[in-house]
Amino acid sequence: xxxxxxxxxxxxxxxxxxxxxxxxxxxxxxxxxxxxxxxxxxxxxxxxxxxxxxxxxxxxxxxxxxxxxxxxxxxxxxxxxxxxxxxxxxxxxxxxxxxxxxxxxxxxxxxxxxxxxxxxxxxxxxxxxxxxxxxxxxxxxxxxxxxxxxxxxxxxxxxxxxxxxxxxxxxxxxxxxxxxxxxxxxxxxxxxxxxxxxxxxxxxxxxxxxxxxxxxxxxxxxxxxxxxxxxxxxxxxxxxxxxxxxxxxxx
Ligand SMILES: [Zn+2]
Numbered sequence: 001x002x003x004x005x006x007x008x009x010x011x012x013x014x015x016x017x018x019x020x021x022x023x024x025x026x027x028x029x030x031x032x033x034x035x036x037x038x039x040x041x042x043x044x045x046x047x048x049x050x051x052x053x054x055x056x057x058x059x060x061x062x063x064x065x066x067x068x069x070x071x072x073x074x075x076x077x078x079x080x081x082x083x084x085x086x087x088x089x090x091x092x093x094x095x096x097x098x099x100x101x102x103x104x105x106x107x108x109x110x111x112x113x114x115x116x117x118x119x120x121x122x123x124x125x126x127x128x129x130x131x132x133x134x135x136x137x138x139x140x141x142x143x144x145x146x147x148x149x150x151x152x153x154x155x156x157x158x159x160x161x162x163x164x165x166x167x168x169x170x171x172x173x174x175x176x177x178x179x180x181x182x183x184x185x186x187x188x189x190x191x192x193x194x195x196x197x198x199x200x201x202x203x204x205x206x207x208x209x210x211x212x213x214x215x216x217x218x219x220x221x222x223x224x225x226x227x228x229x230x231x232x233x234x235x236x237x238x239x240x241x242x243x244x245x246x247x248x249x250x251x
Pocket of ligand 1 (some may be wrong): 044045046049072074
């Protein structure tokens with residue numbers, strides 16, 4: 001956590017960083033004690049962890065209670081997508097080349113179950129065990145190479161949204177290619193551009209509205225909205241707060 005604290009100082013200054021660090025640390029101590037002494041009521045489907053409560057996820061501008069797995073760091077959307085990939089999409093039966101943007105540690109084991117799939121993990125930063133350093137706005141890849149593209153909560157971070165979507169369209173196979181994508185949706189009307197990377201909101205540059213699918217359809221994609229198909233019991237047990245995601249193909 002000390003390296004995280006040093007990074008916080010660079011972004012928010014000593015006073016802001018210390019306030020956030022103290023808040024996170026004190027909340028974590030409470031959750032650790034709860035998990036030590038109270039009966040388990042949650043489970044992480046990604047790693048099998050069981051306990052009374054997940055860690056709260058606290059940023060400078062917002063907080064999500066009961067969010068992060070103490071063992072694999074999964075959040076609600078990772079746990080939901082893990083179950084959907086495994087049980088509904090049947091990733092183990094897929095084949096071809098899969099481009100995985102900003103690869104999530106908590107889902108990593110699932111890609112290994114798809115023995116016919118060649119996963120290529122991409123990120124703009126080298127700190128996620130990636131196979132290829134790549135900027136989504138200008139990918140170093142040939143056209144039409146991807147049978148599957150996995151891209152979650154990345155498009156709100158890129159500077160040039162149109163360029164990023166255009167690149168996704170260029171590299172996706174027109175034959176059977178599928179892009180599975182999600183973004184943080186703010187629940188109301190139009191997408192709001194900030195014009196800068198908001199460090200208090202995990203560095204996002206825009207808050208997508210209900211018009212998000214239009215950015216894809218206007219770039220030559222067809223879009224199908226999906227749900228996680230989870231029961232109330234699963235949502236409660238795995239601490240999942242369902243959110244929309246999309247299955248996207250070339251028109
Ligand atoms: Zn976990």
